[in-house]
Amino acid sequence: MPNTDEPKLISGNANLPLAQAIARRMSMHRGKSIKLVDTRVERFNDGEIFVEVFENVRGEDMFIIQSTSNPANDNLMELLIMADALRRSSAAQITAVIPYFGYARQDRRTKARTPISAKLVANMIAGAGIERVLTMDLHAAQIQGFFDIPVDNLYASPIFALDIRHHFKKKISDVMIVSPDVGGVARARELAKRINAPLAIVDKRREKPGEVAEMTVIGNVEGKHCIIVDDICDTAGTLCKAAEVIMENGAKEVHSYITHGVLSGPAVDRITKSVMKSLVITDSIQPTEAVKAAPNIRIVPTAPMFAQAILNIWTGTSVSSLFDTEMLEPIYEGFF
Structure with a gap:
């Protein structure tokens, strides 16, 4: 004691x-x-x-x-x-x-x-x-x-699981969790298990740091409500590109759940203009006024x-x- x-x-x-x-x-x-x-x-x-x-x-x-x-x-x-x-x-x-x-x-x-x-x-x-x-x-x-x-x-996955069950309760059977790269599979699988959802992976190849040359979706995302899961979103270039590739592969809509919203440089502008329907982040980093004002960014408390x-x-x-x-x-x- x-x-x-x-x-x-x-x-x-x-x-x-x-x-x-x-x-x-x-x-x-x-x-x-x-x-x-x-x-x-x-x-x-x-x-x-x-x-x-x-x-x-x-x-x-x-x-x-x-x-x-x-x-x-x-x-x-x-x-x-x-x-x-x-x-x-x-x-x-x-x-x-x-x-x-x-x-x-x-x-x-x-x-x-x-x-x-x-x-x-x-x-x-x-x-x-x-x-x-x-x-x-x-x-x-x-x-x-x-x-x-x-x-x-x-x-953050237990918090995200509660949030997903609440916001996707009417379409939870059509939800698919997506890892934005091979390295994040364990994190995505953990969340997928919590909500009993299937898992897909976006395989990306970089020419140099910060620039993605090619992306391939591993798994059938057609007609699914896809949720990209990752720990950090910095400039959001890779995240927005992954959302585009997933939509091109027939997904119904794309959302993202990211633990730490670094969101530096052009990130907020990219997210606002992207095909992503929503980005959910935690308040582990104090959000800027631009982040708070973004219509498709939502913050869950830690x-x-x-x-x-x-x-x-x-x-x-x-x-x-x-x-x-x-x-x-x-x-x-x-x-x-």
Whole structure:
């Protein structure tokens, strides 16, 4: 059992609305007000980050909520500096809640003389005094092994399964899950199993990074309501192209469920003009005003899952129980 009365939450600037939503959900679960620790996170004129914690955290179990999304380097440094401030203030335990783990796409050497940046970031996080990491849908599962501290990796597929069952309940028998590449088959298969749907794959070949030369659909998508499933959507070029190819192969309509909506550059404009009927993302990355205004982009919340996961870590109970739809459904009651 914990030594403190309640877990304490602290947030950087990466995704303050999500941190506040997590605090509200935890307040509901605990039956008492849980607020973010009063903190000042600011920058000096030369860009240096400064953190000051205004509350006593000695002996407390601290949870830092901070995605390392754009600007990735600034948000990563905020996380590290907050951890150092808490460690030097005698916090009992520091857990980093990183809804979107940046640098995860650099998980291996793709050619000679390139870094494995995900491993470097893992070393920095552990070196800052963080003792546990809670994240969602790591781009590569092996990143958990880069850490010498416990890592809990949550999955968005149970949330997506609830959403799909709600929005496609009248045509669920015609739904087909599609993986946008061979590497994402395991993720797509997991969601397909949850809703008892068939699986198709888009095989893509790249001439160079960011440019797709050829796409082939493996599986019969004719007359199906196709749902593309992936963990990250950055510029949306590949996603929109995959949707076009699927429609050309006879699909009735195409939707996409993506965990982390990076949506940089021309992404929102491409999605708005694409053949995709809808794109569903989570709020692991704070959405921009353009994303919120896009007519075919919808955001599902992760706060209920993260709030329960934090409480489970704090009380020493199972986090993997949140992978079970029956356990998750009551937490998301009223959202779908």
